[in-house]
Amino acid sequence: MSHEPQNKPVEVINPRNTEQALKEKAYLKELKKQPPAQRFMGYVKLSGPGFMNAAFTLGAGSFASSVTLGAAYGYDMLWIPLYSFAFGIFMLALATRFVTTSEMNVIEAQDKYHGKFFGSFATGLVACFIASIVYTFGQYALGSDALTSLFQVVGLPIPKSVSWIFLVAISVPLSLMYGSGENPKAVKFVENAMKVMIGIMLLVFGAVICVTGINIPAMIKGLLIPKLPSGMDGIIMLIGSMTATIGVMDWVLFNNGMISRGYSEEHETLGRFDAFFGGLLPVTLILSFVSIAFAEAFSGKPGIPTSSGELCDALVGVIPSVWIQVGFYIGIIALVVSSMIGLSVTCATSFYQSTNVKRDPKAWYHPVVVLAPQIGFLGAFFGKPVMIVVTVAAMQSLFNWISGNSWYLLGNDTRYLGKRVIQSRFFNAGILICISILNIVFITFIMSKLGVWPE
Amino acid sequence: MNMQKFLDSKHGKFIGRVYMLVLLFLCNALIPIGAVMYYLHSLTPVVLYLGVIGTVACIAILSTPTKIE
Numbered sequence: 001m002s003h004e005p006q007n008k009p010v011e012v013i014n015p016r017n018t019e020q021a022l023k024e025k026a027y028l029k030e031l032k033k034q035p036p037a038q039r040f041m042g043y044v045k046l047s048g049p050g051f052m053n054a055a056f057t058l059g060a061g062s063f064a065s066s067v068t069l070g071a072a073y074g075y076d077m078l079w080i081p082l083y084s085f086a087f088g089i090f091m092l093a094l095a096t097r098f099v100t101t102s103e104m105n106v107i108e109a110q111d112k113y114h115g116k117f118f119g120s121f122a123t124g125l126v127a128c129f130i131a132s133i134v135y136t137f138g139q140y141a142l143g144s145d146a147l148t149s150l151f152q153v154v155g156l157p158i159p160k161s162v163s164w165i166f167l168v169a170i171s172v173p174l175s176l177m178y179g180s181g182e183n184p185k186a187v188k189f190v191e192n193a194m195k196v197m198i199g200i201m202l203l204v205f206g207a208v209i210c211v212t213g214i215n216i217p218a219m220i221k222g223l224l225i226p227k228l229p230s231g232m233d234g235i236i237m238l239i240g241s242m243t244a245t246i247g248v249m250d251w252v253l254f255n256n257g258m259i260s261r262g263y264s265e266e267h268e269t270l271g272r273f274d275a276f277f278g279g280l281l282p283v284t285l286i287l288s289f290v291s292i293a294f295a296e297a298f299s300g301k302p303g304i305p306t307s308s309g310e311l312c313d314a315l316v317g318v319i320p321s322v323w324i325q326v327g328f329y330i331g332i333i334a335l336v337v338s339s340m341i342g343l344s345v346t347c348a349t350s351f352y353q354s355t356n357v358k359r360d361p362k363a364w365y366h367p368v369v370v371l372a373p374q375i376g377f378l379g380a381f382f383g384k385p386v387m388i389v390v391t392v393a394a395m396q397s398l399f400n401w402i403s404g405n406s407w408y409l410l411g412n413d414t415r416y417l418g419k420r421v422i423q424s425r426f427f428n429a430g431i432l433i434c435i436s437i438l439n440i441v442f443i444t445f446i447m448s449k450l451g452v453w454p455e
Numbered sequence: 456m457n458m459q460k461f462l463d464s465k466h467g468k469f470i471g472r473v474y475m476l477v478l479l480f481l482c483n484a485l486i487p488i489g490a491v492m493y494y495l496h497s498l499t500p501v502v503l504y505l506g507v508i509g510t511v512a513c514i515a516i517l518s519t520p521t522k523i524e
Contacts, residue, residue: 408476
């Protein structure tokens with residue numbers, strides 16, 4: 001009879017050394033020699049963290065912003081998701097540089113070179129860990145609403161107090177699979193599930209605008225020419241949309257997604273490709289589709305509802321096909337579930353990286369950490385805790401630029417990146433424009449709270 | 456003085472980049488403050504212009520890459 005030691009130390013596998021990561025590395029070396037079309041297809045096949053990021057960004061916050069901006073301002077505000085993600089892409093490229101250059105994760109590097117306030121506290125605990133728990137309330141509130149409405153369309157009277165269980169049933173297994181991070185195949189499976197959910201969103205919201213109609217010249221103008229909304233409500237909506245689209249949580253999630261996949265130096269081009277084609281493109285398309293649908297249905301009309309929930313119900317009322325009505329709600333559910341998975345993953349990784357607690361997927365506390373944001377199911381009963389959400393949004397707004405500055409300094413620090421420190425003025429300028437936007441968002445937020453922004 | 460050398464060497468407790476980031480933040484703050492002064496209170500647009508010019512100048516300086524030895 002063999003006696004296994006009871007307290008066997010946990011073997012931490014470096015994702016860079018897994019068989020799959022090494023295979024990918026060799027494949028990428030070969031891919032660099034291929035013609036552009038083949039290289040493109042190869043990168044599409046390997047993409048993943050970018051889609052995770054897109055799926056995470058496309059949540060209750062960005063959806064509600066797109067709905068209300070579309071209904072209130074028509075096509076004029078389509079530029080917001082495109083521009084905010086486009087500048088945010090420099091931060092994602094910076095995250096790629098960190099992961100592909102050093103094995104030290106970025107929060108640890110912030111702790112080491114700038115102090116624990118910047119790393120563990122600002123980036124890890126406040127901007128990611130606490131925020132990921134608080135923001136899940138909004139996902140449950142929107143998701144359970146959409147599920148109940150979906151059941152009503154097909155004649156099943158299932159209340160919100162029950163429908164949230166379906167959200168748990170879908171999001172919990174996927175969160176645990178990705179959150180364990182020890183099995184690259186499971187990570188890839190969840191990434192593929194995210195791709196499917198993004199595909200569903202594109203399809204169903206695309207079908208909705210086929211019904212509502214689309215004004216192509218107005219869409220191009222709205223996407224490319226920035227126009228500021230007037231009045232306090234418009235500015236608050238603008239700030240909300242910009243922070244909902246890209247912020248420190250998105251950078252950290254993308255960063256950790258690449259770590260889980262074992263990215264190394266050969267992966268840098270793939271990371272940038274992924275940020276653009278997996279992140280920017282789907283996010284802009286889906287949020288634009290949503291805005292366009294609501295712009296076409298409501299913009300310029302009197303007496304339109306003001307809340308995103310009422311607007312959704314009103315939009316469904318003008319969609320003649322039951323199938324498209326069902327599809328619209330399925331799109332919202334896909335959007336919410338994918339965001340919930342992203343929030344769980346961010347919660348777990350930021351917790352481990354910010355505390356001294358060892359990341360052990362077999363430990364009793366691991367599922368508790370991964371599933372901590374699921375406390376947000378209470379959102380299905382009580383809605384969003386508005387005061388907490390506003391407080392966290394304010395803190396995040398502050399910590400977004402604190403973390404942004406710290407990341408810029410790390411990108412220019414030879415102690416962390418050695419010879420792979422940023423050598424391009426363009427790259428640095430993009431990061432600094434992103435930081436400036438975050439600074440201005442933060443200052444405007446404070447000014448709006450002080451009541452000095454114009455009505 | 457060589458800009459790259461200023462940015463990457465210590466002046467007191469911090470390197471030049473940190474001081475420039477603080478200056479960038481202050482210039483960024485002038486933009487919404489100047490906008491309120493100009494558009495709401497019909498005061499001088501100088502603060503707004505200073506904010507925009509200062510932001511562009513700070514970004515131009517801070518985008519200087521670190522020199523690899």
